[in-house]
Amino acid sequence: MSSTSTIKLMEIENNAQRGKYTVGIIGCGRTGVLHACLFADAGFQVICADTNQALVDNISKSRVPFLKNEIEPNLRKHVNDGRLRATNDLKSTAAQSEIIIVTVPVTVDEKGKTDYSNLERALKQVGSNFRKGTLIIIASIVRIGATEGFLKEILEGVSGFKIGTDFFLAYSPVLFPERQTLKTLSDYRRIVAAADKNSLEVASTVLGTITKSCSAKTSNIKMAEAMMLFEAAHEYTKLALANEFALLCEKMGVDYLAVQNLAKTNPNSGLAPPTLACENGDEALHILLDEAENLDLKLKISKAAAETNVEALKNAANLIREALKSCGKTLRRAKLSILGVSQTPNVMDVPKSSAKKLGEMLETKGAKISIYDPYLSSKASIELKQASFKKSLTEAVEGADCIVIFTGHDQFKRLNLKKLRLMAKMPAAIVDFEGVIDPGKAEAEGFIYRGLGRGVWAK
Numbered sequence: 519m520s521s522t523s524t525i526k527l528m529e530i531e532n533n534a535q536r537g538k539y540t541v542g543i544i545g546c547g548r549t550g551v552l553h554a555c556l557f558a559d560a561g562f563q564v565i566c567a568d569t570n571q572a573l574v575d576n577i578s579k580s581r582v583p584f585l586k587n588e589i590e591p592n593l594r595k596h597v598n599d600g601r602l603r604a605t606n607d608l609k610s611t612a613a614q615s616e617i618i619i620v621t622v623p624v625t626v627d628e629k630g631k632t633d634y635s636n637l638e639r640a641l642k643q644v645g646s647n648f649r650k651g652t653l654i655i656i657a658s659i660v661r662i663g664a665t666e667g668f669l670k671e672i673l674e675g676v677s678g679f680k681i682g683t684d685f686f687l688a689y690s691p692v693l694f695p696e697r698q699t700l701k702t703l704s705d706y707r708r709i710v711a712a713a714d715k716n717s718l719e720v721a722s723t724v725l726g727t728i729t730k731s732c733s734a735k736t737s738n739i740k741m742a743e744a745m746m747l748f749e750a751a752h753e754y755t756k757l758a759l760a761n762e763f764a765l766l767c768e769k770m771g772v773d774y775l776a777v778q779n780l781a782k783t784n785p786n787s788g789l790a791p792p793t794l795a796c797e798n799g800d801e802a803l804h805i806l807l808d809e810a811e812n813l814d815l816k817l818k819i820s821k822a823a824a825e826t827n828v829e830a831l832k833n834a835a836n837l838i839r840e841a842l843k844s845c846g847k848t849l850r851r852a853k854l855s856i857l858g859v860s861q862t863p864n865v866m867d868v869p870k871s872s873a874k875k876l877g878e879m880l881e882t883k884g885a886k887i888s889i890y891d892p893y894l895s896s897k898a899s900i901e902l903k904q905a906s907f908k909k910s911l912t913e914a915v916e917g918a919d920c921i922v923i924f925t926g927h928d929q930f931k932r933l934n935l936k937k938l939r940l941m942a943k944m945p946a947a948i949v950d951f952e953g954v955i956d957p958g959k960a961e962a963e964g965f966i967y968r969g970l971g972r973g974v975w976a977k
Contacts, residue, residue, distance in 0.1 A: 524651040525616055525686075527723050536561035536727065537601075542615030544608060544640050545622035546573045548584050549657065549695040552703050553619050555589060556728035558596040566604040567611035569640075577604035585699055586866040592700070608643040617724055618644060618654045623695075626804040630824075632661070634668075641669060645676030653686040653720050659750075659802045661809045662743045665689045666713060682714035688721030689739050691746055693802060694753070696861060707731040711742035747809075750802030751820045756790045758823035761830040764792035764971030768837070774971025775953050792970040794834050794872045794924075794951055800824065831872060834951060834970070835879050838920060841947035841968040847919050850884035853943070855918035857911070858925030858952070859891050866893040873924050877906075890914035892929055915941045926952030935963040 529535035541557045546568035558564045580594035596602035622640045625633045689711040710733045712718035767774040781787035859873035908914035931954045950969040960967040
C-alpha cells in the first residue's frame with residue numbers, strides 16, 4: 519500500500535513502483551476477474567471483492583467458470599505469490615485501495631426493465647470507507663447522466679468528500695463483457711471520461727497500464743455514456759439485419775455467407791454474420807430502450823432490433839424442425855445432437871445462454887437432446903442438464919436424427935462426414951449455425967443440410 523493517499527503518476531508509470539498501490543475490484547464477475555488479472559500482471563496489489571461468498575471462495579481457490587484454461591493459471595500464480603486475494607468485505611477493500619474499479623453490472627429483468635440496486639448498494643459500501651486521493655472508475659454500463667447524477671451523489675453523500683478536490687472519479691466501461699478474454703480486454707480501446715482534468719489524467723494513466731491501445735479521453739461523461747449505449751444499439755441493429763437477411767436467404771435459395779464474403783471486397787461494406795448468441799450481454803441495449811421510454815420516446819429501430827434478435831432463436835428451432843421434416847421425421851422423440859455450446863470457440867468457457875434456451879425450446883416439443891463440447895467441464899454442464907451431456911463425440915452423435923453445430927470449435931470444422939454418417943440414424947440432418955460445414959460435402963454424404971442463411975441445399 520502506498521504511504522500516501524495521493525496517487526503519484528510517475529510511480530504508476532513505473533512497473534517496479536506499482537506494487538505500492540492496491541487496486542480494489544468491486545464485483546467478481548467476468549469483467550471484474552479479467553480486470554483483476556490484468557492489474558496483477560501489471561504489478562499492482564489486487565483485492566477482488568464481491569458479496570457473493572461462492573464467487574469469493576472460488577477465486578481464492580483460483581477457480582472460475584469461464585475461460586478456465588486462460589484465467590485459472592493466471593489466478594493461481596497471483597494468489598500463490600500474494601499479489602491477488604478475494605474477500606466479501608467491500609468496505610475493507612475500499613479502505614485499503616488507492617484505485618477502485620467498479621464492475622458491478624446493471625441487471626435487466628424479463629420485461630426489459632433496468633435495476634441499479636446492486637450497483638447502488640456496492641457504491642454505498644465503497645463510499646463509506648474510501649480515503650482521500652482515491653481513484654474510482656465506474657466500469658459498468660449505465661444510463662446517460664448516471665455517473666454525474668445519482669452515482670456521484672451516492673459517493674459524495676456517503677463519504678463527505680468532493681470529486682476533483684478529495685477524490686478522483688472516472689467512467690470507463692467495457693461493451694459486450696461476455697465476449698472478452700484477457701487478450702481482447704488488453705487490446706480493448708477504452709473510452710475514459712471524467713469531468714475534471716486531474717481525474718481524467720489519473721484514470722487514463724492507470725488504465726494505460728493494462729491496455730495496449732491508446733485510450734480516447736473526454737471531459738464530457740454524458741457523451742461517453744451515450745457513445746457506449748449507441749455503439750451497443752448499433753451492433754445489435756447490424757446483427758438484427760444479418761439475422762433478417764439470413765432468414766430471407768434461406769427462403770430464396772441464396773447463401774448469405776457467400777454474399778457476406780463477396781461484400782468483404784468492398785471496404786465500406788458492413789455485413790455482419792448471423793448469430794444466435796445475441797441475447798447474451800444485451801443489457802446496454804435495454805438500458806438505452808428503458809432510458810428512452812422514461813423520456814416518453816420510442817426508439818423504433820433499436821427496439822425492432824432487439825425483437826428481431828429474439829426471433830432468431832425461434833427461427834433456428836424452425837430450421838431444425840424443417841430439416842427433420844425433410845428426413846421424414848418430426849421433433850417429437852427425435853434425437854438431437856448439439857455440438858458446441860461454450861461461449862468462446864476453442865476455449866473452456868461458460869455455456870451460451872442461447873444454447874440452453876434453444877435446448878429447452880426443443881425439449882418442450884418432445885425432442886431428446888444430447889450435448890457434446892470438448893471445452894465444457896461436467897460441472898459447467900449442470901445448467902444444461904448433465905444427463906444429456908456426453909463425454910465423447912461418438913456418444914453424442916450415435917443414433918442422432920439431427921446434428922446441430924452451435925459453437926464453431928476447430929474440431930467440428932474437421933468432422934469426418936463419412937464416419938458421422940455411420941453413427942447417425944440416417945436419413946439424418948446437419949443444421950450448422952456456425953457455417954463450418956460445407957453444404958455440398960454434407961449432402962454428398964447423404965445428409966440433409968440446413969444453416970443460418972444457407973439457402974443452398976438441394977434436398
